[in-house]
Amino acid sequence: MxxxxxxxxxxxxxxxxxxxxxxxxxxxxxxxxVVIDADQVAREVVAPGSAGLAEIVATFSERVLDAHGALDRAALGAIVFGDAAARRRLEAITHPRVRARTAELVAAAPPHxxxxxxxxxxxxxxxxxxxxxxxxxxxxxxxxxxxxxxxxxxxxxxxxxxxxxxxxxxxxxxxxxxxxxxxxxxxxxxxxxxxxxxxxxxxxxxxxxxRRAVRPDPVVLAEPDPDWPQQYARLAARIRHALAPAEPRIDHVGSTAVPGLAARDVIDIQLSVASLEEADGPLAERLADAGFPRLPGQWWDNPRPAGSGWWEKRLHGSADPGRPVHLHLRVAGSPGWRYALVTRDHLRADPDQRAAYLQLKRELVGAAPDSATYGTLKHPWFDEEHLRAEEWAGRTGWQP
The missing domain is CATH 3.40.50.300 (P-loop containing nucleotide triphosphate hydrolases)
Structure with a gap:
């Protein structure tokens, strides 16, 4: 779909x-x-005279028909109930037909x-x-x-x-x-x-x-929400489905990935790519179709050493007005990719640094009129946090 x-x-x-x-x-x-009733579609694909019903009869015999030649659902249920193999045979007949008919109905829907x-x-x-x-x-x-x-x-x-x-x-x-x-x-x-x-x-x-993404402004901190990880999981599953059969690494990053940390109510997701050329190719359109359009402009991470393209990324957002998202496409193994993971895990592991970051957030909220300014004002703290996180990684043997 x-x-x-x-x-x-x-x-x-x-x-x-x-x-x-x-x-x-x-x-x-x-x-x-445009409402598509799955039960109605399921009945339609096994209606009298249909190829679906003919295959069911060929598989389970005419005992699944009633006196009028229609499917006797009770009789069929008695065969497949409690028999996993029989149920799978039935699903192999009906599910592809239901999907195909649903796709036809979707294709017939008017524009917009x-x-x-x-x-x-x-x-x-x-x-x-x-x-x-x-x-x-x-x-x-x-x-x-x-x-x-x-x-x-x-x-x-x-x-x-x-x-x-x-x-x-x-x-x-x-x-x-x-x-x-x-x-x-x-x-x-x-x-x-x-x-x-x-x-x-x-x-x-x-x-x-x-192809327009939601931009959450002004900056407001929300108290920690225990549902943030579950929201991330739903979004990641949607992204994974949109990019199938590829199986890219997807990670929950940013403040909503750190338990107990107040944050802007924006789910940050990191999608690992092999190259920025991949990020700029058909993958970008597939993400947009799935509800994650590209945010305009050229984007880099902080810190960004002079002349280093390794900190470059692509940023997508969410078209859903009820669930702001920042989807960061970073090259796997690049400094920016590692930075997002190591700082997240360091803040998860170090309550003192987590508390210091929270204090900084609260101080900056009133001084930041928009998202861009808020992010810029945090850069000096994260320059130092990057060094602390890497020192912690070396001491503990952390690996991404």
Whole structure:
């Protein structure tokens, strides 16, 4: 999906049964999204007369058909439930067809579309990195049980079985860029969806199409967020998917990678490249398609010895207005590449230097009207920190 759709914003929508995902999808469609229902696509590719159904029958026999020649899902489920090999054979038939049909629907979307793929098992099958943004709608278990028994006529035991068969809320939240709670009525849900559409999805699509990165100014320090590493992990998985089959080294660097350190709410990521020519080639467009466009201008790291191109890098940002990112493309093994890793690990290991850096940050915030000035004012401290970090690396045997 990412890497195949150009400037089309791809949003993955998921949630547990009874959470209100379908209501959210319907509201997004009303607002103008192109909604692709994965369950509907899965039924379409095995409809009577389809090649998908013919292959299922050839694999599992005609006992999976009902009296009208349609797929008997209960009969098929009885065969594959508890039989991993049979389930894999079924998935090998259906999954490629679902992907191909989904790609057709995405390609048919109008220019500048926001495509929402409604996928109940998005988390379970590991699809999160294939989207520009993953939205999870959740509701308390008591709310979900009430909806399933009242609106769908399930008894309590069946509702519990259905919920237990899916990922739990913690696993969904780990995959989510956005979590919307839906324990109230539709008015409350619609208000939250409308705000998401207006404040994040529409500007994200505009930024993606324009290859425009978010520039977070003015400088504001946020208190340490224990979710920063998890946010980095989601972003790194998205970058890795966009660059596949290559498997580049990706590292969480900067202040948000140092536990307990207040920081600007910007995730710094280092992507290792073999050369700056590689960074300037097709890789740059693949990153832009994935939501990480190049920031304009020529960029260097500090310190930067006179005449040394080894400190040169390329800098990308994020088109997502809700998640600022600095993506640093540095040549693996170069001084700037090593510098980012050794200073990070030294600050993680040395509480005194971590405290000194935090004090400096707090002093500079009021004096720095913008990001560039803030970075420049930190240079002298980091010139010295670089020497301290390298001395620590030599003493401890640290390796990148």
């Amino acid at each position: 990412i890497g195949l759709t150009g400037a089309v914003l791809m949003v993955g929508l998921t949630g547990g049964i009874g959470s209100g995902k379908s209501a959210m999808a319907a509201r997004l469609a009303e607002l103008g999204a 579309a926001i495509v929402v793929n409604d996928v109940p098992l998005l988390v379970e099958v590991g699809l999160a990195p294939t989207y520009h943004l993953v939205v999870v709608v959740q509701a308390a278990l008591a709310t979900r049980f009430a909806r399933l028994t009242r609106k769908r006529g399930m008894d309590r035991a069946e509702a519990e079985r259905r919920i237990a068969a899916q990922a739990d809320d913690a696993r969904r939240r780990a995959a989510a860029d956005v979590v919307l709670s839906n324990d109230g009525d539709l008015t409350e849900l619609y208000a939250a969806v409308d705000a998401l559409w207006r404040d994040r999805l529409v500007p994200y699509e505009e930024n993606l199409r324009a």
